[in-house]
Amino acid sequence: MRFLLTALIWVVFVGSVALFTSRRDARGPVASYARAAAKGIFAVEVTASFTAEPDPFALDTGKAKPAGLVVRVNGVEAIRAATVKPGAAIRVEPVAAVLEGKNELFIEAYPPADQLNRSHAIRVRILRDGEPVAERTFWSEPGTPIATAFPLEVPAAGAPAKDDHNDH
């Protein structure tokens, strides 16, 4: 009787663990939440104070072209440039990934290795139908490339543009 009870307890225990792990793995994703794209034709414009070059210390396994500047809007790549000249604005239009309300921009830019010892700036503007709706300037810390993500509020059509804002 004792043996049967021990075996039963083990079967219940091991079975419960197996059931739990199989159910846990089969669990579906959380319901997705999608927002509609903002109205209008959007452009992203980037101006750097330095010559951006491909990062010699980047992970480069041949999947993507080496880049000195990469801008992603809500996870979608908007700009990928091998080199960028100082003061020259790079503009990409249209950018379909911009949503009305909160957006996230991710920017990576690499100054030449021999100029990494000082701060560099990069200015980003979002334009809707040719009119700026948001802009921001970022400064790198000496010794590091610019790699930053920031939330960007794109107002509804007709609302005023936000003031410039500098991040140090």
Add this chain to the structure above:
Amino acid sequence: MKSIALLLTALTFLPAAADEPRKKVIVCSTTQIADFARQIVGDRCVVKCILAPGADPHTYMPTPGDAEIAATADLCLENGLHLEGKNWMATLAKDRGKPIATCTEGLEPLELEAGGQKIHDPHAWFSPVNAARYVNNIVVALSKLDPSGTGEFEARAKLYLQQLRTLDAWIKEQFNAILPEKRILVTSHDAFNYFCRDYGFKSASPVGWSTGNEVGAGMTPERRKAVVDSIRSFGVKAVFVETSVNPKMVQELAREAGVAVGGQLYSDSMGGPGTAGETYIGMMRENVLTIVRALK
């Protein structure tokens, strides 16, 4: 009854142990490549190295034991550019039918003029930027071997590449302490050309690009005289011996030129366990500190 309960317990955990897959084995030619590979694979693979710390890859002769190590490999990694004298690593891999990846693939090698021929300098790891190329090539080779581990390899490589960036910046900062006209690096053999290019040094050595007997390698009286003349004319404060090369020649040269031996540099091989040079980053840091102490 107790024994049956114990048996049940043992049986519960047995399948987990039996299902564990065999770890892939990566066999590397040099200590530097083995360190890069270890940084990328972590505990996922086993990394073995043919060369022992302090061994010279130019003159190394593989042993039957090395052939046995190569036989266990799922992937072999070599430096290439003829660092491995008479291509011993490629031969080991080929004899055992093992895939081999060359870590210097895709980088622009420095060209040396030697014996009337142009030679590609194989000591590319001395530039941290080139070391990043080694890391990327190793990630590509490992991802082909073990596609399910790609994410892990890439995540580890990214972290390590950041360490290489920091190392590069640190070296530049350290060498600010040495005046540009004092940046002359005299070593046993011509291994530091990439290092000198990246950090504004001039290099000189009595032996050519290899300690072996390849074209343009070895010591010649003309080369020795040129180095002694350079030491005297540029007012070099110190010369350096290398851990993987017999120090006698440089010691004699230092006596002849009337300069001090500034210390020992890790060159073609890293240090043994417990030494400052047991990793690539440790080796580079130790070399830089030795050079700064002797030349500033």
